[in-house]
């Protein structure tokens with residue numbers, strides 16, 4: 227949600243900033259801008275500021291190819307305060323034009339600060355909360371940018387990741403973090419500062435993750451991190467494992483398509499080294515819990531948002547049916563303000579692809595405050611949720627760039643299957659059953675590959691129904707959360723209205739929506755719920771509603787009832803979420819393509835929602 231990049235070093239900064247912003251565009255894409263410091267010889271002159279509404283391509287056109295300068299900051303925006311226009315785009319300057327800042331997050335007390343500064347004669351140019359930071363730093367500036375930033379932070383309430391430069395301090399970037407991620411990239415004679423490692427992967431893999439309350443001051447050859455009490459820290463330099471290729475499209479037309487088709491590999495990575503056939507169990511050392519602590523767990527709670535919540539809903543059903551542990555998945559944004567009862571012997575899992583979702587992070591802190599253990603199921607290594615949890619499982623999907631989450635979802639599912647097995651083997655499941663479970667789990671990457679092979683069939687069906695204005699997605703049991711996920715995918719990337727429902731519930735209301743113009747997409751389980759689902763399909767058909775069915779290959783009965791049938795590889799009912807979700811991802815993708823939508827960067831959305 228908004229992206230920051232900063233660079234100081236020997237190279238032409240404008241190119242590095244624009245290229246870095248392009249990598250961060252998935253975090254926000256309504257406007258973007260850069261601020262470049264003039265070189266040493268011209269120190270004291272105002273900063274070059276270029277801002278443009280729209281995508282990074284617009285900014286790229288506006289930045290002269292030979293723009294001089296070796297130190298600067300850039301930003302891609304997802305608007306919170308103030309409409310989308312050039313003026314509200316970041317960076318923001320102070321009155322003298324010498325200080326430039328970029329900001330992620332929300333300054334909650336900006337109105338009071340603005341009034342105070344206006345009384346001092348400050349003139350504001352934009353409607354943003356962020357601009358107040360530039361003027362506040364200017365107010366405190368007395369020849370030392372780092373000190374001025376630290377003095378200003380004392381007055382800010384809210385969340386921020388900030389980067390700023392001053393025209394009189396060549397080569398210096400000062401950054402600060404509170405609730406919005408900021409990472410230092412340590413290069414060879416050059417330094418970077420960004421909200422996300424993807425912006426710096428082309429330049430360095432050596433990074434330092436800032437913690438809340440920390441401030442960094444950097445020059446090309448050095449950086450200093452200090453905490454809120456002004457103590458200089460000795461931060462650890464981490465190595466990023468992601469390869470540059472992982473953030474390229476690699477021949478695909480868009481990131482979402484690439485990430486959908488990467489799933490056999492990303493799921494295999496999530497499982498790799500964690501399936502213990504000898505003991506018929508799973509090895510999840512990252513949980514960092516002793517056998518005794520694991521045995522003491524009596525109930526599982528999941529906190530998450532959006533797609534990660536859907537993975538949690540599947541996970542909780544598995545915990546109950548496989549491990550016989552009571553489990554519920556809660557929307558993080560609801561839990562935080564609900565005064566939740568935290569029962570003893572519960573373990574909470576915070577599930578988040580980005581590891582930065584504000585709702586999930588704050589809910590997790592609320593639970594920790596009440597004394598319960600929170601474990602993370604995250605994709606992004608070093609993310610805030612991963613670092614603040616007591617332990618957890620990294621899902622190793624690799625970078626997910628498309629705003630709509632796909633491969634992270636199936637890897638989160640893989641993590642839950644491993645967890646359910648771990649708990650089950652500590653309770654009722656036999657060694658033999660554990661080995662059988664693992665045998666099926668091991669086949670999942672191939673099953674997903676088989677489901678993805680239906681690409682052409684799905685594309686043809688998507689084309690046929692692309693005129694529809696409303697869809698129903700229906701599933702039961704483990705496939706109910708998959709129906710929710712299918713509906714969410716369609717909504718977010720095609721802007722077509724879709725409702726996910728439990729198939730058994732349609733007769734309690736939603737069946738009133740059924741008409742020849744409202745297709746129903748059924749996920750057909752292959753266990754005792756199959757016949758009930760078929761009855762539900764017939765109820766829709768009897769009312770003239772078109773039916774699309776995703777079902778096991780060779781299911782002649784379903785094929786004869788449905789108007790359109792997407793066959794997927796046959797597996798045990800417990801593993802059907804893996805075969806059912808890829809067709810739904812592709813269905814949403816092809817409808818969005820038919821409608822000419824921007825698949826990777828759908829309107830109004832941003833990846834990594836770091837505001838509440």
Ligand code: F6R
Pocket residue numbers: 531532533534535577578579580581582583586629630631632714715718834835
């Ligand atoms: C949907 C989607 C969102 C995220 C949600 C949580 O495709 O991407 O619903 O799942 O914002 O994000 P994370 O998993 O990063 O916490």
